[in-house]
Structures are given as structure tokens and as C-alpha cells.
Amino acid sequence: xxxxxxxxxxxxxxxxxxxTANARRIxxxxxxxxxLGAKLVELRRNEHGHDTIIIEMAADIPQxxxxxxxxxxxxAITLTSDDDLPMVFALREEFPQAPHTNDxxxxxxxxxxxxxxxxxxxRLSWTPGKFVQKIRWWLEETAMGGLYGEGNPIEPLFFSxxxxxxxxxxxxxxxxxxxxxxxxLVLRPVGDRNGGVCVLQRSTxxxxxxxxxPLTITFAEAVTxxxxxxxxxxPPHDLPRLLDFMDGIGxxxxxxxxxxLAQFMDKPELRNSQFGLLIAARLASxxxxxxxxxxxxxxxxxxxxxxxLGEFAPSKDGLPPGxxxxxxxxxxxxxxxxxxxxxxxxxxxREAATLSGKPTDERKIAxxxxxxxxxxxxxxxxxxxxxxxxxxxxxxLLTHNLARHALQRGLLGGGKAxxxxxxAGAVLGDKHRAQHLDADVTDPGDKSDELRxxxxxxxxxxxxxxxxxxxxxxxxxxxxARRVSLFLLGDARAIVVLVEDVERKARLDDLESNxxxxxxxxxxxxxxxxxxxxxxxxxxSCRAPTSRAPWSxxxxxxxxxxxxxxxxxxxxxxxxxxxxWRAEEGVDAIDIQASPYIEHEITDWTVRVSASVLEDxxxxxxxxxxxxxxGVLIGATDTWNKVVHIAAHVxxxxxxxxxxxxxxxGLAGLPKTLGHIASSTHxxxxxxxxxxxxxxxxxxxxxxxxxxxxxxxxxxLRIDDRPALSLIIANNEERILLGSFTTPSAxxxxxx
Numbered sequence: 001x002x003x004x005x006x007x008x009x010x011x012x013x014x015x016x017x018x019x020t021a022n023a024r025r026i027x028x029x030x031x032x033x034x035x036l037g038a039k040l041v042e043l044r045r046n047e048h049g050h051d052t053i054i055i056e057m058a059a060d061i062p063q064x065x066x067x068x069x070x071x072x073x074x075x076a077i078t079l080t081s082d083d084d085l086p087m088v089f090a091l092r093e094e095f096p097q098a099p100h101t102n103d104x105x106x107x108x109x110x111x112x113x114x115x116x117x118x119x120x121x122x123r124l125s126w127t128p129g130k131f132v133q134k135i136r137w138w139l140e141e142t143a144m145g146g147l148y149g150e151g152n153p154i155e156p157l158f159f160s161x162x163x164x165x166x167x168x169x170x171x172x173x174x175x176x177x178x179x180x181x182x183x184x185l186v187l188r189p190v191g192d193r194n195g196g197v198c199v200l201q202r203s204t205x206x207x208x209x210x211x212x213x214p215l216t217i218t219f220a221e222a223v224t225x226x227x228x229x230x231x232x233x234x235p236p237h238d239l240p241r242l243l244d245f246m247d248g249i250g251x252x253x254x255x256x257x258x259x260x261l262a263q264f265m266d267k268p269e270l271r272n273s274q275f276g277l278l279i280a281a282r283l284a285s286x287x288x289x290x291x292x293x294x295x296x297x298x299x300x301x302x303x304x305x306x307x308x309l310g311e312f313a314p315s316k317d318g319l320p321p322g323x324x325x326x327x328x329x330x331x332x333x334x335x336x337x338x339x340x341x342x343x344x345x346x347x348x349x350r351e352a353a354t355l356s357g358k359p360t361d362e363r364k365i366a367x368x369x370x371x372x373x374x375x376x377x378x379x380x381x382x383x384x385x386x387x388x389x390x391x392x393x394x395x396x397l398l399t400h401n402l403a404r405h406a407l408q409r410g411l412l413g414g415g416k417a418x419x420x421x422x423x424a425g426a427v428l429g430d431k432h433r434a435q436h437l438d439a440d441v442t443d444p445g446d447k448s449d450e451l452r453x454x455x456x457x458x459x460x461x462x463x464x465x466x467x468x469x470x471x472x473x474x475x476x477x478x479x480x481a482r483r484v485s486l487f488l489l490g491d492a493r494a495i496v497v498l499v500e501d502v503e504r505k506a507r508l509d510d511l512e513s514n515x516x517x518x519x520x521x522x523x524x525x526x527x528x529x530x531x532x533x534x535x536x537x538x539x540x541s542c543r544a545p546t547s548r549a550p551w552s553x554x555x556x557x558x559x560x561x562x563x564x565x566x567x568x569x570x571x572x573x574x575x576x577x578x579x580x581w582r583a584e585e586g587v588d589a590i591d592i593q594a595s596p597y598i599e600h601e602i603t604d605w606t607v608r609v610s611a612s613v614l615e616d617x618x619x620x621x622x623x624x625x626x627x628x629x630x631g632v633l634i635g636a637t638d639t640w641n642k643v644v645h646i647a648a649h650v651x652x653x654x655x656x657x658x659x660x661x662x663x664x665x666g667l668a669g670l671p672k673t674l675g676h677i678a679s680s681t682h683x684x685x686x687x688x689x690x691x692x693x694x695x696x697x698x699x700x701x702x703x704x705x706x707x708x709x710x711x712x713x714x715x716x717l718r719i720d721d722r723p724a725l726s727l728i729i730a731n732n733e734e735r736i737l738l739g740s741f742t743t744p745s746a747x748x749x750x751x752x
Contacts, residue, residue: 061139088138097229099142157283310328377462380562389435390434456479462485628659629663634685701735702728
């Protein structure tokens with residue numbers, strides 16, 4: 001055995017002298033199972049009391065290994081205690097600098113990185129047999145060049161130091177631009193000082209979240225060549241050792257630093273600034289290299305560092321350091337201490353998307369409704385880096401809201417919309433703070449122009465108001481953006497997601513009609529409408545009760561809906577989804593077919609007819625030929641906006657009578673059917689009129705009898721101030737008649 005590591009390994013001992021139980025177990029196993037490739041050579045203990053088992057490990061190595069792994073390798077298994085992970089060291093002096101090896105201090109040999117997890121996790125299933133097989137597996141996979149497979153994170157260049165620095169992406173990119181001006185940055189501790197976390201900012205950057213007294217540092221920057229060996233090193237703590245390391249990877253950092261420091265010394269205001277170094281280490285195992293950011297901070301100044309590198313003469317007689325006519329490049333920065341730190345890009349939308357496993361998406365989103373559901377959705381998407389937001393809500397955060405809202409007590413009394421905008425800034429930085437508008441989308445008042453701008457500039461409009469009036473106002477708004485509506489049912493026992501198609505042939509109000517029409521035949525949907533929320537009075541207003549719904553269900557349903565929505569937005573089609581909270585089964589989903597609607601303007605009313613209903617009626621007409629057929633129309637009437645949606649029909653009454661020239665609709669079962677519709681849709685759908693067909697060769701032009709029947713129906717519905725509809729289905733056209741009191745009107749639509 002080579003004496004190179006004799007101090008590290010210590011003296012030879014007997015097996016009975018092993019101090020740790022795991023060392024005795026490993027030694028015993030190796031002797032019992034030699035067929036696994038491990039041969040026990042000797043046992044040792046060093047001056048620190050660490051047990052070491054020296055073995056020769058045989059492995060199946062290919063003829064042309066990716067790394068110089070031999071058929072038999074001398075290894076040392078060292079155990080400091082039974083409460084620590086056993087370490088494995090390569091004792092061959094020429095052992096390769098392979099991926100997943102670690103440099104060790106104090107003259108110790110290279111360590112093999114066998115596990116990604118710490119001992120507290122590994123020990124749960126650790127056995128001597130698995131451990132020995134793991135060593136052999138490591139040698140064989142490293143020789144094959146496939147250790148840990150593809151897509152695994154690249155090992156860091158250095159072991160993690162205790163200081164962690166966050167820097168904004170634009171600051172990092174600015175500092176590494178070619179020809180970037182020298183500038184000082186400020187290093188500001190954040191949070192618990194024992195946590196070792198700092199932010200690195202421009203001296204001009206305002207940060208309302210981080211107010212601690214900063215250090216002012218002038219940084220040099222360097223980018224390394226690509227490093228592919230995958231080894232993890234101990235970070236150097238002084239400049240000479242850092243320069244030696246960089247020389248070893250083929251990068252003359254000393255020359256690079258001397259050039260930058262000369263520029264800094266030309267600016268008197270920088271000479272006494274504290275010296276720092278930012279390094280972008282380009283690491284790669286396969287494919288494109290990725291940057292690992294490393295920071296070194298010195299207690300010494302720019303001038304002191306320039307002198308220590310032999311480029312300047314020390315200050316003398318009160319004069320500043322001056323250029324040397326003959327620089328002394330034998331100087332390697334002696335006396336310049338370095339404190340290493342990890343550097344990470346501060347969370348911004350791009351980094352948040354990467355960490356969430358989502359694509360970057362910077363579409364402009366207008367969110368109407370910043371209540372419980374809106375705030376949950378907004379926080380989820382903010383932490384995914386999804387969208388550039390404008391939040392819209394006129395309400396303020398009240399005490400009872402805190403039970404189920406993303407905002408905290410410190411924002412009590414403030415606007416919900418502005419609070420969410422602030423939340424985005426707190427998570428992603430002030431640069432990415434959302435826009436906000438304290439307004440009601442149904443009655444914006446003096447905020448009309450701002451609301452118009454917010455909706456017109458949006459690529460996507462999300463309604464989370466839980467208000468039918470708001471959803472319908474947004475559906476009819478002239479903005480071109482695609483629209484989505486989400487709302488909770490009952491005490492947050494279900495959530496509905498309505499997604500318009502990209503061409504907006506199925507608007508939010510159309511999808512709402514589709515949804516409630518589905519409840520007629522689907523008891524699962526009807527059950528959700530029957531589950532009314534438990535109302536609780538609040539001090540805010542008699543018109544502002546709150547519901548008894550737990551935040552746990554709200555955020556769970558919001559999370560499921562948020563995942564579905566991002567998928568749905570990548571497709572051109574409309575979608576309707578109901579996610580139900582099932583106490584024992586978790587969350588299940590109900591898919592509902594979304595139908596486009598066809599719009600007819602009739603006098604001052606708008607009638608929107610489901611394309612699927614029209615298609616169904618056409619089939620019924622053909623099936624009844626040569627006779628006429630018909631039934632009743634089911635829909636929703638919005639008397640304020642003067643819009644009628646025809647969402648369903650009831651036909652095939654057993655007592656209806658159809659002939660080639662006439663149709664008389666029957667009554668059998670109609671009252672019961674209308675009662676079922678009212679109860680299953682919670683009154684959202686009702687009778688809105690009649691339909692009947694015309695035979696081949698007859699147009700959809702209404703007969704005199706059709707007009708008289710419509711007038712009579714209009715008189716009947718007059719008590720509710722609702723218009724009456726009559727839909728005529730002919731061979732190549734449909735015609736809708738609208739009767740308001742006793743004045744009928746009509747519009748014609750040729751079938752596509």
C-alpha cells in the first residue's frame with residue numbers, strides 16, 4: 001500500500017479493534033461474500049479515531065472505458081461514527097478526475113460520491129451488502145460514462161459555502177456584458193443574519209424589502225472555459241490558491257484580473273472600494289454547458305489587490321499606488337483573502353417558471369376578482385412566473401377575508417387588487433410588481449378609461465369575481481382577448497372552469513348556459529348546483545355575507561384548476577370542466593362538451609342559440625319527415641342585458657301530433673319536466689319558447705298561425721317581462737321569431 005496517504009489512513013488494527021458497529025458489519029460481510037468483488041486487504045485507524053477498511057474492488061470494466069477505471073481498484077472505506085455516512089476513497093494515485101468525485105482537504109485522497117441523499121435518508125434502507133454493491137456499481141457506471149443517467153443536475157464546481165447571494169438577472173447579465181463599465185454593487189444581508197443570505201444589487205436600486213446596511217464592493221468578472229470533469233472541489237480562501245486552480249483548468253485568471261484592476265485603478269473613486277470577484281463557471285456533462293455563479297469577496301481593497309498582483313507599486317508618502325514600469329508578475333495575490341459564496345439568480349418570472357417545470361409565458365393577463373379564489377390563483381401563477389398581470393377589484397381586505405386569502409394581516413384595509421400587485425413584487429421583485437385597478441368591472445365609474453386600457457391590452461382575461469353580472473359583462477366586452485371564468489360552488493366543494501375558444505365562438509355566457517344545461521341530464525352536475533353555500537353575516541354589509549369554506553379546499557381546487565387551465569390555454573378549443581372535492585376520494589373531474597353559439601340580433605334583443613341544439617333539432621326534423629315535429633325551448637333570459645340563450649330543448653311528447661302540414665305540441669309530462677329543469681339548474685334555465693319544423697319544399701317563413709301563436713305566447717310571458725321565442729327549422733334554413741308583448745320580430749339564419 002502506497003505511503004502517500006499513510007497519515008490519513010493511520011495504523012493497522014485488528015478486526016476486533018474496530019470502534020464502529022457499521023465498520024465491523026462491512027468487514028464481516030466482505031469476508032462472507034467475496035463473489036461480489038470486494039477483497040479485504042487490511043483494517044486501519046487514524047489519529048482522529050476513524051475506522052478505515054482497505055479493500056480491492058473488482059468490477060466489470062469495458063475495454064475502452066470513458067474514464068480510467070481499472071478492473072481492480074484499491075479503495076478505502078472510512079467511518080467516523082455510526083451516525084455518519086461511510087465514505088469511500090480512491091487510493092490509486094492516478095485515479096481519474098471523473099464526474100461525481102470530490103476533492104478532500106488535509107491530504108485525503110479523492111472521494112467517490114455514492115449517494116445524492118444524506119445519511120439520515122440513506123440509513124433507512126442501508127445494509128453492508130447494498131453498500132458494497134453500490135461501490136461496484138459506481139465504478140462500472142463511471143467506466144461506461146453513464147453514472148446517474150441523463151438529465152441529472154450537473155455537480156457544482158465547489159462544495160457549498162455557508163454564504164448564499166441572490167442577484168437579479170439583469171444585474172448579472174449587465175455585469176457580464178462585453179465592455180461593461182466598472183461599477184460598484186452593494187451586498188445587503190437579509191433575514192436572519194445567521195442564515196447567511198444576502199442580495200447583490202446596484203447601489204442605485206431601491207429595495208423596500210431589504211433595508212439592512214450594505215457593503216459596497218467593486219467586482220471583477222470572469223467566465224471560465226467549459227469544465228467537464230464533474231468533480232466537486234473545496235473552494236479556495238485566498239487569491240493565490242484560486243489562481244492556481246484556474247491555471248489547472250487552462251484559464252489564466254491572473255492576467256484577466258490584472259487587466260480589469262488596471263481599469264478600476266484609473267477611477268480614483270474605486271481604488272479604496274472593497275474587492276470582489278464574480279465567476280461564471282461553465283459546467284457541462286453532456287450538451288450545452290450551464291453557468292454556475294460563484295462569488296468571492298475580500299476584505300482587501302481594489303488598490304491592495306492590484307498591488308498584490310504586481311501591477312502597481314504600493315502607496316508611499318500619502319500618494320496612491322502607481323503603475324510599475326516593469327510589472328512583477330511573479331506576485332500571485334499573496335495576502336488577498338477570499339470568502340466564497342454561492343450565487344443564484346434572484347427569483348424572477350423566468351427562474352420561477354424553470355423551478356416550476358413550466359414554460360416561460362409572458363402573456364398579459366387581466367384578472368377580474370381578487371377575492372379568495374382570485375388571490376389563490378394569482379399566487380399560484382405568480383410563483384410559476386406565469387403572465388404579466390393587471391388585477392381588478394374594488395373591494396378592500398377585511399378581517400374575515402384573512403381566513404381564506406393569499407394576503408396577510410399587514411395589508412388589512414388596503415385594496416385587494418393593490419395587495420396582490422404588492423404580493424407579486426414581494427415574490428418576484430419590485431420590477432415584476434403587477435399593475436392594479438381598484439374598480440368594479442360592471443360599474444367602473446371614473447376608472448372606465450383605465451379599465452378599457454387594461455382589458456384592451458390583455459392577451460387573456462380571467463374572471464374570478466364569482467359574479468354572474470361580471471362574467472356576462474366581460475363576455476360581452478369588445479376587447480379581443482380570450483376569456484376564462486372560474487368560480488366555486490357550494491362551500492368550496494367544487495370549482496368550475498370555463499375556457500373560451502380562441503375565436504370566441506363560445507363566449508363565457510354561452511359556456512355558462514352549456515354548463516347548466518348539462519345539469520338537466522347529469523345528476524353529478526345538478527348536485528353541485530344544489531349544494532348552496534352556508535351564508536354567514538359580516539359587519540361589512542347586509543349585502544356582503546361570506547360563506548363557510550376552508551382555505552384548504554379553496555387552494556386545492558384552485559391548484560387543480562390552475563394546472564388544467566394552463567393546458568387548456570395551449571389548445572384552440574373551448575372547454576368546460578368541473579372539479580369536485582370528494583372527502584375520501586380526493587378531487588375528480590367532470591368534462592362537459594362546449595358548444596359554440598350562433599348569435600341573432602332581433603330588434604333590441606340578442607338571441608344566442610347553441611349550435612349543438614340546432615344540430616339536434618335538424619336531426620329530429622329529418623327523422624319526423626314527411627311530418628312536422630317540434631317541442632319547447634329551454635334557456636336563460638338576461639332581462640338587463642336583453643340576451644336570451646337557447647341551451648336545450650324538450651321534444652318527443654307522446655301526445656304531440658304532427659302531419660305534413662301542421663304540428664300540435666303535446667303536454668304529457670311537460671310540467672314535471674320543467675320542474676326538474678328548474679330544480680336541477682337551481683332556476684338558471686327555464687322555458688323560453690317553442691320550436692317546430694317545416695317539411696321539405698317549405699321555407700322557414702312563419703305562417704299566419706305561427707305569428708298568432710307567438711303573439712299569444714308573448715302575452716303569456718308578459719307578466720315576467722320576458723320575450724317569447726319561436727324557432728322554425730326548415731330544410732336549408734332556420735328562423736327565429738321573437739315576440740315582445742304583442743309585437744313579433746324575426747331574423748333569418750341560413751344553415752352553415
